[in-house]
Amino acid sequence: MDVTLMNWLAVGVGTVAAFGLGMLWFGPLMFGKAWATGSHDISPPASPPMAAMVVQFFGILLLALVVGMTETNEAIMTAVGAILAVAFVVAGMDLFSQKSGRATLVDAGYIVAAGAVMILAQGVL
Numbered sequence: 001m002d003v004t005l006m007n008w009l010a011v012g013v014g015t016v017a018a019f020g021l022g023m024l025w026f027g028p029l030m031f032g033k034a035w036a037t038g039s040h041d042i043s044p045p046a047s048p049p050m051a052a053m054v055v056q057f058f059g060i061l062l063l064a065l066v067v068g069m070t071e072t073n074e075a076i077m078t079a080v081g082a083i084l085a086v087a088f089v090v091a092g093m094d095l096f097s098q099k100s101g102r103a104t105l106v107d108a109g110y111i112v113a114a115g116a117v118m119i120l121a122q123g124v125l
Contacts, residue, residue, distance in 0.1 A: 011068040014121035018114035038103025083115030
C-alpha cells in the first residue's frame, strides 16, 4: 500500500474527534457515572490519569490508521470488521474482569462510536 495515498487529514481528524468523544462518553454528562459504578465503583482520580490517556490516544490513532488504510484500498468493510473485533475483545475483557453489563456496553459502545467517527472523517474529508 502506498501510504502517500492515505487521507492523513482524515486520520488526524478522526483520531482527535474520537479521542474527544471518549472524554465526553466517559464524562459525567454521558455514561461516566454508570460506567464508574459498573467498573467496581471506581472514583474519579485527583488528577487526570496521564498514562492511561496516552495509551488510549495511541490505540485510537492506530485504529484510525487501520480505517484510513482500508478506505485507501476501498475496503472499508474491513475497518468495520476491525472495529467490531476490538469492541468484542474489550467486552470480553470487561466481562472477564466482572464489570457490569452496563459498564461493558459503555466500553464496547465507545469503540463502535469512535470507529463510526473515524469512518465519517474518511467520508467527509
